[in-house]
Amino acid sequence: MTRYCLTIVILLSSFVISKAQEIDITPTTAEERATAIEKRQHMRGNSIFNEYPVRNVGPTVMGGRITDLAVKNDNPRKFYVAFASGGIFKTTNSGNTMEPIFDHQGTLTMGDIAISKADSNVLWAGTGENNSSRSSYAGTGIYKSEDGGKTWSFSGLRGSQHIGRIITHPTNPDVAWAASMGPLYSMNEIRGVYKTTDGGENWTKTLTPPDSTGVIDLVMHPNNPDKLWATTWERYRQAWNFDEAGPGSAIYTSNDGGENWQKAMKGFPDGKFVGRIGIDVSESNPNIMYAFLDNQKESKTKKETDSDKLHQTDFVDMSRKTFLELDDDKLNTFLRSNQFPKKYTAKSVKQDVREGKYNPKALSDYLGDANDALFETSIEGAQVYRSENGGKSWKKINSYSLDNLIFTYGYYFGEVRISPTDPNELYIMGVPMLKSEDGGKTWKAVAENQDVHVDHHAMWIDPNDPEHILLGNDGGLYESHDGAENFIHHNNTPVGQFYTVAVDMEQPYNIYGGLQDNGVFTGSSEGSPNDGEHWERLFGGDGMHVAVDPNNSELIYTGFQFGNYFRIDQSKDKYTKITPKHQIGEAPYRFNWNTPVEMSNHNSDIIYFGSQKINRSMDQGKTWTTISPDLTKDLPNGNVPYSTLTTISESPVDFSVLWAGTDDGNIQVTKDGGKHWDLVSKDLPKRRWVSEVQASPHDPATAYASLNGYRYDDFKTYLYKTTNYGRTWQSVQGNLPQDVANVIAQDPVNPDILYAGLDHGTYASFNDGKKWFLINGIPNVASYDMVVHPRENDLVVGTHGRSVYVMELEPIHKIANNQDATIMALQTQDVRHSDNWGERPAPYRPINEPETKWMYWVGNSDVEEESISIKISNSDGEIVKTLSDKADYGFNTLSWNLLLDKSSKDNSRSYLSPGTYTVTYNLNGSTDEITFDVTSRNHSGNTSERVFSSPEEIEYEEY
Numbered sequence: 001m002t003r004y005c006l007t008i009v010i011l012l013s014s015f016v017i018s019k020a021q022e023i024d025i026t027p028t029t030a031e032e033r034a035t036a037i038e039k040r041q042h043m044r045g046n047s048i049f050n051e052y053p054v055r056n057v058g059p060t061v062m063g064g065r066i067t068d069l070a071v072k073n074d075n076p077r078k079f080y081v082a083f084a085s086g087g088i089f090k091t092t093n094s095g096n097t098m099e100p101i102f103d104h105q106g107t108l109t110m111g112d113i114a115i116s117k118a119d120s121n122v123l124w125a126g127t128g129e130n131n132s133s134r135s136s137y138a139g140t141g142i143y144k145s146e147d148g149g150k151t152w153s154f155s156g157l158r159g160s161q162h163i164g165r166i167i168t169h170p171t172n173p174d175v176a177w178a179a180s181m182g183p184l185y186s187m188n189e190i191r192g193v194y195k196t197t198d199g200g201e202n203w204t205k206t207l208t209p210p211d212s213t214g215v216i217d218l219v220m221h222p223n224n225p226d227k228l229w230a231t232t233w234e235r236y237r238q239a240w241n242f243d244e245a246g247p248g249s250a251i252y253t254s255n256d257g258g259e260n261w262q263k264a265m266k267g268f269p270d271g272k273f274v275g276r277i278g279i280d281v282s283e284s285n286p287n288i289m290y291a292f293l294d295n296q297k298e299s300k301t302k303k304e305t306d307s308d309k310l311h312q313t314d315f316v317d318m319s320r321k322t323f324l325e326l327d328d329d330k331l332n333t334f335l336r337s338n339q340f341p342k343k344y345t346a347k348s349v350k351q352d353v354r355e356g357k358y359n360p361k362a363l364s365d366y367l368g369d370a371n372d373a374l375f376e377t378s379i380e381g382a383q384v385y386r387s388e389n390g391g392k393s394w395k396k397i398n399s400y401s402l403d404n405l406i407f408t409y410g411y412y413f414g415e416v417r418i419s420p421t422d423p424n425e426l427y428i429m430g431v432p433m434l435k436s437e438d439g440g441k442t443w444k445a446v447a448e449n450q451d452v453h454v455d456h457h458a459m460w461i462d463p464n465d466p467e468h469i470l471l472g473n474d475g476g477l478y479e480s481h482d483g484a485e486n487f488i489h490h491n492n493t494p495v496g497q498f499y500t501v502a503v504d505m506e507q508p509y510n511i512y513g514g515l516q517d518n519g520v521f522t523g524s525s526e527g528s529p530n531d532g533e534h535w536e537r538l539f540g541g542d543g544m545h546v547a548v549d550p551n552n553s554e555l556i557y558t559g560f561q562f563g564n565y566f567r568i569d570q571s572k573d574k575y576t577k578i579t580p581k582h583q584i585g586e587a588p589y590r591f592n593w594n595t596p597v598e599m600s601n602h603n604s605d606i607i608y609f610g611s612q613k614i615n616r617s618m619d620q621g622k623t624w625t626t627i628s629p630d631l632t633k634d635l636p637n638g639n640v641p642y643s644t645l646t647t648i649s650e651s652p653v654d655f656s657v658l659w660a661g662t663d664d665g666n667i668q669v670t671k672d673g674g675k676h677w678d679l680v681s682k683d684l685p686k687r688r689w690v691s692e693v694q695a696s697p698h699d700p701a702t703a704y705a706s707l708n709g710y711r712y713d714d715f716k717t718y719l720y721k722t723t724n725y726g727r728t729w730q731s732v733q734g735n736l737p738q739d740v741a742n743v744i745a746q747d748p749v750n751p752d753i754l755y756a757g758l759d760h761g762t763y764a765s766f767n768d769g770k771k772w773f774l775i776n777g778i779p780n781v782a783s784y785d786m787v788v789h790p791r792e793n794d795l796v797v798g799t800h801g802r803s804v805y806v807m808e809l810e811p812i813h814k815i816a817n818n819q820d821a822t823i824m825a826l827q828t829q830d831v832r833h834s835d836n837w838g839e840r841p842a843p844y845r846p847i848n849e850p851e852t853k854w855m856y857w858v859g860n861s862d863v864e865e866e867s868i869s870i871k872i873s874n875s876d877g878e879i880v881k882t883l884s885d886k887a888d889y890g891f892n893t894l895s896w897n898l899l900l901d902k903s904s905k906d907n908s909r910s911y912l913s914p915g916t917y918t919v920t921y922n923l924n925g926s927t928d929e930i931t932f933d934v935t936s937r938n939h940s941g942n943t944s945e946r947v948f949s950s951p952e953e954i955e956y957e958e959y
Contacts, residue, residue, distance in 0.1 A: 063476020241638025
C-alpha cells in the first residue's frame with residue numbers, strides 16, 4: 001500500500017489558512033496497523049495479568065452509542081448489537097441478557113454488521129464507526145465469523161478505517177459488498193464500494209469516488225441482487241475544522257451486481273452543499289425509494305432588532321464621544337442582557353474608554369463577529385426525497401422544513417427505514433426520530449413523551465411484524481411492539497463512553513465520570529455493572545471533567561462541552577456556573593470540547609480552568625485570575641475551537657509547579673505559580689495533541705506526557721518523561737505496540753510503576769516504562785482517563801466504550817520490586833464459617849458452599865502451565881488439605897470451596913472449621929506462605945446475632 005503524506009490546507013470562508021497551519025505528518029499505514037495488532041495479541045497471550053482480577057463496575061444505566069443492529073429474521077429473539085466503540089454484543093433472548101463476542105479482535109469500534117442472507121451462521125463485521133464525530137475511531141478492516149460470532153477471522157480492507165455498510169447476497173454466502181468511507185482525517189485509496197465473491201479472501205473495488213469522498217450507505221433490490229444503490233459522502237475532518245459536504249456526495253446505481261455504477265441524481269441536489277445521504281428501498285414495492293439528505297446550503301436573513309435598545313453592531317464604528325454620551329440605563333441593559341461579567345457597569349466601561357484602556361468597538365468584539373450578529377444564519381438541513389421509479393429520478397417530498405432534527409451536525413445521523421409492508425410508512429433518524437405515514441409529506445416525533453434517549457443511529461423493523469422495532473441510539477438499545485409508540489429500554493451492557501473519571505473520599509468511595517452525550521454520573525466503587533441503583537446522574541450534556549472536594553463530597557465541580565462548568569453543592573441542590581470570562585479588549589477564550597478543570601492538590605478551594613490561558617480561582621470558582629499568557633500556538637480556527645488547553649497538572653509536592661498541554665502540540669511549565677512560563681516541547685513530535693501531562697507525585701521536576709496523532713490518522717505511540725522540568729524528554733514507550741496514547745499516570749506509592757491508557761488497551765510497567773504488560777481484564781477498548789485512589793490504592797480506569805474498571809494495586813506493589821521471586825504468596829480472603837455449608841436448601845437449589853480466591857506470583861518467565869503444590873495447614877502445623885494448580889509466569893489465582901472431604905457413601909461434606917490457616921505454595925522446591933482465617937459465624941461474640949453466609953441461606957431461613 002502506498003504511504004500517503006498528509007499536507008493539510010483548509011479553506012476558511014474567504015481565506016486560506018496561513019503557512020503556520022500547514023503540517024507534514026505521515027498517516028500510519030495499514031501494514032503498520034496490522035503489525036501493531038499482531039504485537040498486541042502477542043502481549044495479551046503472554047501477559048502477567050492474565051488471571052489478575054479487574055472489576056467492571058458499570059454503569060449500564062445510560063447505555064451507549066449503537067451504530068448498527070443485525071437480526072435473524074426467522075428468529076428475532078437472536079440478534080447482534082454493534083456499539084460505536086464497545087464492540088459487538090449478542091443476545092438470544094430479545095436483549096434480556098447480552099454477551100460481548102468481539103472483545104479481542106483488532107478493534108472494538110464498529111461501523112456495520114450483517115448476517116448473511118444465505119447462511120445465518122455467517123456474520124460480517126465492518127469496523128470503524130461511520131458517524132464522523134470527534135470520537136469516531138478508525139477501524140482495522142472487515143472481520144468474518146462462520147459460527148455465529150464464536151470465532152472471527154480478519155477478512156480484508158485493513159486500511160478502510162470506517163465502514164458505512166455491508167450487504168450480502170441472498171443465495172450465495174461467498175458474495176458480499178462493503179461500503180468503505182476511508183479515513184476521517186487523511187486520504188487513501190481504500191474508499192468506495194468493494195465486492196467479494198470468495199467469502200472475503202479478495203475484494204475488488206467497483207466504485208471509486210474522489211479522494212475525500214467515501215461510501216456511506218448501500219442497499220439491494222429485495223428481489224434482484226444485481227440491482228444496487230450506493231450513496232457517497234464527501235467529508236474531511238481536522239482538529240480545527242470539519243467539511244461535511246461537497247460535490248462528491250451523490251447517489252449511484254448498479255444493474256450488474258455492483259460491477260459498474262452510474263450516478264442517479266435526476267431531481268436530487270448536486271454540488272458543494274450535499275452532505276451525508278441515507279437511502280432505503282421498499283420491500284413491498286421496490287420502485288419506491290427514499291433518500292435522507294443533510295443539505296448544508298446556508299441562508300442568511302437580516303435580524304429584526306429593537307431600535308430602542310443597544311446592539312452589538314452599534315459599537316463597531318461608534319466614536320468615543322458618542323459612547324461617553326450613552327444613557328447609562330441603556331448601556332447597563334446591554335451589558336447584563338449580553339452576560340458581560342458583573343464588574344462591567346456603564347460607569348466602569350465609560351471610565352475605561354475615557355482612560356484609553358480600550359475603544360467602544362471592544363464591546364462588540366467581546367461578543368464575537370459583529371457582521372454575523374447582523375444575520376440569522378441557518379442551513380437547509382434535513383430533507384427527504386422520494387423516487388417512484390427505482391431511483392431514476394427523485395423529488396423532495398417533505399412538505400415543510402424538518403427543523404430541529406439534525407441541526408448543524410447531520411454528519412452524526414442519516415438513516416432512513418421503510419416499513420416492510422407499507423411503502424408510505426417510513427422513519428428518519430436524528431436528534432429525535434420522525435415517522436411519516438403518508439410517504440414523507442408530514443411527520444411526527446416518535447416516543448416524544450417517553451424517557452427514550454436522543455441521537456438515533458440504527459433501526460430494524462421486523463419483516464413479519466412491522467409493529468416490532470429495535471432502535472439503537474446514544475442511550476443504547478430500545479424495543480417497541482406497537483410501531484414505535486412505546487419502547488422498552490434494554491440497558492444491561494456496560495458500554496458507557498467515558499471521557500474522564502474521578503473519585504471521592506467516602507467509605508466506600510464513589511466514582512465520578514463524564515460521558516459522551518450521557519452527562520455526568522456517579523456510583524459506588526463496590527457496585528457491579530448491572531446494579532443500576534448504585535449509579536445516578538449528576539449533570540447533563542456531554543459530561544466532561546469532574547473534581548470532588550476531598551473534604552466535602554457534596555461539593556463537586558463539573559460541566560459539559562466547550563467549557564460550561566458548574567460548582568454543585570448537593571447539600572443545597574445548588575448549581576452555580578463558574579466558567580471564567582475574558583476581559584473587554586482581550587481575545588475571547590477558546591474552550592476545548594473537553595475543557596480541563598483541575599482542583600489543587602494542596603487546597604481544595606483552588607481551581608484551575610483552561611482555555612488558551614489558565615485561570616485560577618482561590619475561592620471555589622467565585623472569582624478568577626489569569627495566571628498565564630496564551631500557552632498555545634494561537635493558530636487559526638475553522639468551525640471547531642482550536643489552539644486550546646487540553647490538560648493541566650499541578651505538582652502534588654510543590655504548589656508553585658504547574659504543567660499545561662495544548663491541542664496544537666505545546667507543553668508549558670511554570671515553577672513560580674504562573675508568573676513565568678517555559679515552552680518545553682520543542683524537541684517533541686510537532687503538532688500532536690497533548691492528551692495528558694501528569695506531574696509526578698514524587699518529584700516536582702518530573703512529569704509524564706502522552707501525545708497523540710489521532711487527528712492526523714497517525715496511530716503511533718507517544719509517551720515521554722522529563723526529570724528536569726521539561727528541558728529534556730525521554731521516551732517511555734518501551735515495548736508497547738504502536739497505538740494512540742490517551743493518558744499516562746505514575747503510581748503514587750512506587751515511582752517505578754506506570755499506567756498507560758491507549759486506544760486499544762490498558763498497560764502497566766514496573767520499571768518506569770522500559771517494559772510494559774497488557775492488563776488482560778480490560779478489553780482492547782480505548783482507555784481515556786485513570787486515577788489511583790489515594791487511600792484505597794485502586795486504579796480506576798474510565799474507558800470510552802466499556803464503562804469503568806477498578807483494579808486493586810496492593811499485589812502489584814508487593815511484587816514490583818520482587819519480580820524475580822520464584823514464588824510469592826500475595827493475597828487470601830478471610831471467610832465467615834457457616835454450619836449450612838454442604839447443605840442443599842431445597843431440591844431445586846444448588847449446594848451451599850463457600851468460595852475463596854487466592855492470588856500468588858510466579859516470577860520465572862519460562863514457567864508455562866507448570867504444576868504448583870499448595871498445602872493448607874492449621875494453627876498446629878498439621879496439613880489438612882493439599883491442592884494443586886497449573887501456573888504461568890505472572891499473577892495466578894486459585895479458587896477453592898474449603899472442602900476437606902466428601903463421602904461417597906452418604907454424600908456428606910466436611911469443610912474447614914473456624915481457625916487460622918497457613919497456605920504454602922511450592923514450585924520446584926521454592927516456597928512462600930500466607931495465612932487466612934475462617935472466622936466463626938458469630939465472630940462478634942453476640943450469640944443472639946444470626947449471620948448468614950450466602951443469599952441462598954437467607955432465603956432458606958425465611959421460608
